[in-house]
Amino acid sequence: MSRTIVARLATLAIVLGIWFFPVPAGLSPQAWRLFALFAAAIFAVVANALPILTSSILALAAAVLTGTLAPEQAYSGFANGTILLIVVAFLVARAVVQCGLGQRIGHMVVSVFGRSTLGLVYSVFVVDAVIAPAFPSNTARSGVLYPLTFSLAGIASLSLSSALWLTAMAANPLGTEIARAFGVDITFGSWLIASSVPTLTAMVLLPLLLYRLIPPEVTATPAAPAAAKAALATLGALSRHEKIVAAVFAGMVALWALASPLALDSTAVAFLGLGIMLATGVLTIADIAREGDVLATFIWFAVLFTLSSQLNELGFMGFLGKRLAAAMNGWSALLAGLVLTIAYVLLHYLFVSQTAHLLALFGVFLDVGVKLGVPAAPLAFLLLFATNFFSGITPQGSSANLLFAGSGYLSQGELYRLGAISTAFNLLVYVCVGLPWLAAIY
Amino acid sequence: MSRTIVARLATLAIVLGIWFFPVPAGLSPQAWRLFALFAAAIFAVVANALPILTSSILALAAAVLTGTLAPEQAYSGFANGTILLIVVAFLVARAVVQCGLGQRIGHMVVSVFGRSTLGLVYSVFVVDAVIAPAFPSNTARSGVLYPLTFSLAGIASLSLSSALWLTAMAANPLGTEIARAFGVDITFGSWLIASSVPTLTAMVLLPLLLYRLIPPEVTATPAAPAAAKAALATLGALSRHEKIVAAVFAGMVALWALASPLALDSTAVAFLGLGIMLATGVLTIADIAREGDVLATFIWFAVLFTLSSQLNELGFMGFLGKRLAAAMNGWSALLAGLVLTIAYVLLHYLFVSQTAHLLALFGVFLDVGVKLGVPAAPLAFLLLFATNFFSGITPQGSSANLLFAGSGYLSQGELYRLGAISTAFNLLVYVCVGLPWLAAIY
Numbered sequence: 001m002s003r004t005i006v007a008r009l010a011t012l013a014i015v016l017g018i019w020f021f022p023v024p025a026g027l028s029p030q031a032w033r034l035f036a037l038f039a040a041a042i043f044a045v046v047a048n049a050l051p052i053l054t055s056s057i058l059a060l061a062a063a064v065l066t067g068t069l070a071p072e073q074a075y076s077g078f079a080n081g082t083i084l085l086i087v088v089a090f091l092v093a094r095a096v097v098q099c100g101l102g103q104r105i106g107h108m109v110v111s112v113f114g115r116s117t118l119g120l121v122y123s124v125f126v127v128d129a130v131i132a133p134a135f136p137s138n139t140a141r142s143g144v145l146y147p148l149t150f151s152l153a154g155i156a157s158l159s160l161s162s163a164l165w166l167t168a169m170a171a172n173p174l175g176t177e178i179a180r181a182f183g184v185d186i187t188f189g190s191w192l193i194a195s196s197v198p199t200l201t202a203m204v205l206l207p208l209l210l211y212r213l214i215p216p217e218v219t220a221t222p223a224a225p226a227a228a229k230a231a232l233a234t235l236g237a238l239s240r241h242e243k244i245v246a247a248v249f250a251g252m253v254a255l256w257a258l259a260s261p262l263a264l265d266s267t268a269v270a271f272l273g274l275g276i277m278l279a280t281g282v283l284t285i286a287d288i289a290r291e292g293d294v295l296a297t298f299i300w301f302a303v304l305f306t307l308s309s310q311l312n313e314l315g316f317m318g319f320l321g322k323r324l325a326a327a328m329n330g331w332s333a334l335l336a337g338l339v340l341t342i343a344y345v346l347l348h349y350l351f352v353s354q355t356a357h358l359l360a361l362f363g364v365f366l367d368v369g370v371k372l373g374v375p376a377a378p379l380a381f382l383l384l385f386a387t388n389f390f391s392g393i394t395p396q397g398s399s400a401n402l403l404f405a406g407s408g409y410l411s412q413g414e415l416y417r418l419g420a421i422s423t424a425f426n427l428l429v430y431v432c433v434g435l436p437w438l439a440a441i442y
Numbered sequence: 443m444s445r446t447i448v449a450r451l452a453t454l455a456i457v458l459g460i461w462f463f464p465v466p467a468g469l470s471p472q473a474w475r476l477f478a479l480f481a482a483a484i485f486a487v488v489a490n491a492l493p494i495l496t497s498s499i500l501a502l503a504a505a506v507l508t509g510t511l512a513p514e515q516a517y518s519g520f521a522n523g524t525i526l527l528i529v530v531a532f533l534v535a536r537a538v539v540q541c542g543l544g545q546r547i548g549h550m551v552v553s554v555f556g557r558s559t560l561g562l563v564y565s566v567f568v569v570d571a572v573i574a575p576a577f578p579s580n581t582a583r584s585g586v587l588y589p590l591t592f593s594l595a596g597i598a599s600l601s602l603s604s605a606l607w608l609t610a611m612a613a614n615p616l617g618t619e620i621a622r623a624f625g626v627d628i629t630f631g632s633w634l635i636a637s638s639v640p641t642l643t644a645m646v647l648l649p650l651l652l653y654r655l656i657p658p659e660v661t662a663t664p665a666a667p668a669a670a671k672a673a674l675a676t677l678g679a680l681s682r683h684e685k686i687v688a689a690v691f692a693g694m695v696a697l698w699a700l701a702s703p704l705a706l707d708s709t710a711v712a713f714l715g716l717g718i719m720l721a722t723g724v725l726t727i728a729d730i731a732r733e734g735d736v737l738a739t740f741i742w743f744a745v746l747f748t749l750s751s752q753l754n755e756l757g758f759m760g761f762l763g764k765r766l767a768a769a770m771n772g773w774s775a776l777l778a779g780l781v782l783t784i785a786y787v788l789l790h791y792l793f794v795s796q797t798a799h800l801l802a803l804f805g806v807f808l809d810v811g812v813k814l815g816v817p818a819a820p821l822a823f824l825l826l827f828a829t830n831f832f833s834g835i836t837p838q839g840s841s842a843n844l845l846f847a848g849s850g851y852l853s854q855g856e857l858y859r860l861g862a863i864s865t866a867f868n869l870l871v872y873v874c875v876g877l878p879w880l881a882a883i884y
Binding site for chain 2: 050051053054057058060061062064065071072074075076077078079080081084087264265267268269271272274275276278279285288289290291292293294295296298299
């Protein structure tokens with residue numbers, strides 16, 4: 001109890017300390033105050049002063065009541081299509097679990113890969129990497145993986161599968177557009193060649209690291225495949241509810257994969273699936289009534305998303321980039337490139353969207369690097385890959401994390417700790433393996 | 443089961459029938475298609491074809507996937523401050539009930555007014571009418587009344603208390619601004635004089651009608667006040683949680699009442715109160731996790747709100763007004779005034795916000811009436827009062843209804859039936875009592 005009080009006092013000290021600190025030249029008071037609120041909100045969660053819902057609600061109330069944000073701006077995150085997609089994906093995942101299909105798929109995966117826990121984790125990575133090029137939304141893909149895995153493996157897998165393919169994450173093509181202005185022309189094929197070596201290395205090594213960090217209670221399970229097969233035999237044929245859920249889910253996956261060419265909105269596809277599940281009774285209003293934790297996730301994520309995007313719109317992120325560039329004047333190209341990459345990754349603590357991070361900082365950092373003599377192509381690729389592999393650094397670092405972070409398998413503190421370690425590990429792999437590979441091919 | 447299938451087929455027939463009907467001249471195809479989806483969604487609920495959540499989710503998915511609405515427009519309702527206020531009020535109300543304060547207040551009310559069920563209902567009406575002039579948001583006021591009453595009395599009471607005072611509902615002052623353009627000057631005092639006779643009449647009679655329509659299991663409860671006093675004695679002093687909830691709630695009420703003069707956002711005040719309740723532990727994350735029905739209400743209300751406002755923005759409401767004016771050409775002033783008032787009330791079936799209804803139709807209807815020779819002042823007042831008393835016509839007719847509609851005390855079908863009857867009754871009172879009164883004073 002007294003630890004909580006100390007942590008709360010520290011949070012208060014941070015918010016007041018930044019708030020009343022003289023506003024740095026080049027920043028508006030509004031941007032500075034919003035930074036005070038946002039930094040304190042994140043600190044409160046990391047230091048266990050407040051749960052993430054409480055912390056973000058208080059930051060939102062403070063931002064509006066002090067006039068730092070206008071109400072319309074402050075609430076805009078609730079209408080964000082990606083965030084609504086998460087909310088609906090949560091409810092759809094509930095149907096998959098409830099009708100028994102989740103358990104059946106689990107038994108099927110175990111019957112094939114279940115000889116060891118590590119085998120199961122690799123199976124998630126493989127499924128994810130294979131379906132990724134057809135899913136420009138890693139958030140939609142998280143909805144596909146979620147019924148297979150509740151653990152950190154989902155977050156870790158998505159952070160790498162998105163880096164593997166140009167079309168595996170919405171921000172990737174945006175980044176290639178920005179890179180083109182610096183003379184770096186990236187295609188589907190050249191992206192895959194550049195990413196393959198570091199990404200596949202990370203995909204092989206990261207499960208081993210996670211396995212060390214959170215050792216499963218059981219590791220070798222030689223009898224599991226046979227037991228899973230027996231359980232499948234006991235389950236018998238698909239029930240009526242399972243068939244409906246499977247059909248609706250397959251339809252959603254097909255429409256998500258076709259979302260780009262057919263110009264379909266992924267969120268509306270999810271709403272359609274949810275509506276059909278409710279209309280056919282495989283999900284009932286009473287089921288929804290038990291999903292209050294989805295409401296909590298919706299609220300805190302929408303709030304943090306808004307605070308972060310407003311921080312960006314108020315010019316705070318651009319200001320940081322410029323200060324960094326000024327500080328690095330005269331550095332060697334290699335050192336500058338490395339420091340820019342590390343800073344780019346660390347700054348993701350301030351972002352609640354990979355796309356927003358890319359739009360705010362990718363161009364600025366690439367520009368600074370090129371002016372300091374860093375070759376454009378390797379730096380562009382490294383930062384583009386970072387935009388994917390840093391997604392797990394915080395639970396809210398990507399909307400694709402939320403299903404897994406919300407599963408309750410790990411505490412917020414553990415998610416931050418493991419997120420920091422696995423992101424640092426990814427950074428190490430992409431620098432030590434990716435940089436020589438990029439130097440060799442460019 | 444077969445009744446549900448017939449109702450669903452009828453819903454399908456309605457949506458397809460309107461969709462493929464030739465678009466009336468003067469309307470865009472988009473507006474017409476959105477009307478098809480909205481009308482079918484409401485019909486599906488009234489006819490028990492689908493629950494309101496399912497119906498609105500499917501309408502939303504259809505609107506976006508057919509290109510009738512752009513995704514950003516379609517999801518905008520989720521960021522609406524009034525809707526978020528409801529969501530937070532639901533969660534705050536949960537704290538009032540859970541800590542025991544709700545039960546204690548209930549015992550206190552019963553100990554004073556508890557001789558009969560009717561006495562209890564009147565006590566709600568009196569409390570509401572007395573606090574109303576200080577609450578420009580009937581939605582915020584619904585959060586104050588909710589812990590006192592779960593029943594239809596709350597909806598009925600708010601529909602009348604809002605009509606009593608110029609400052610009891612957000613749209614009232616807006617309406618007086620519009621009326622000024624027609625030479626009708628309305629002040630706080632002149633509004634109260636004009637509304638007093640019909641509103642107080644309705645306040646006395648409406649509880650008697652509701653009493654007949656939904657007779658309580660127990661009517662005369664002579665021993666109840668003594669029993670309530672005994673229960674209060676058993677409860678003893680306020681617990682720590684009750685004290686905190688009472689203090690936070692009192693603070694919220696004070697800030698809500700001061701929201702206008704201090705330029706505070708009511709929704710942010712509610713978020714602040716919720717944040718403090720979570721931080722002090724009177725409400726826990728586990729409590730929020732049980733509030734999935736709040737999520738369901740949030741979703742369906744945000745969706746219907748958006749569909750209705752988009753229908754208005756696409757010009758559908760203005761089109762209806764013009765068609766009506768053309769059809770009434772040459773009618774007598776009295777008949778025209780009556781038909782305009784009745785049509786204004788009935789059209790509230792299409793609206794999910796009193797303010798939106800007023801902004802869309804009040805000026806148009808007043809203009810049509812004046813041109814047909816109806817005296818401006820009585821017509822303006824009648825339509826302004828209607829903007830309040832029609833709020834209960836559907837469960838979603840006002841955001842102030844949602845707490846009560848979501849309490850589960852009455853089914854959606856019953857809410858529609860009782861809403862229609864009590865709104866028709868209010869209309870009768872305001873025409874038969876209000877019109878002569880308005881004619882006498884103007």
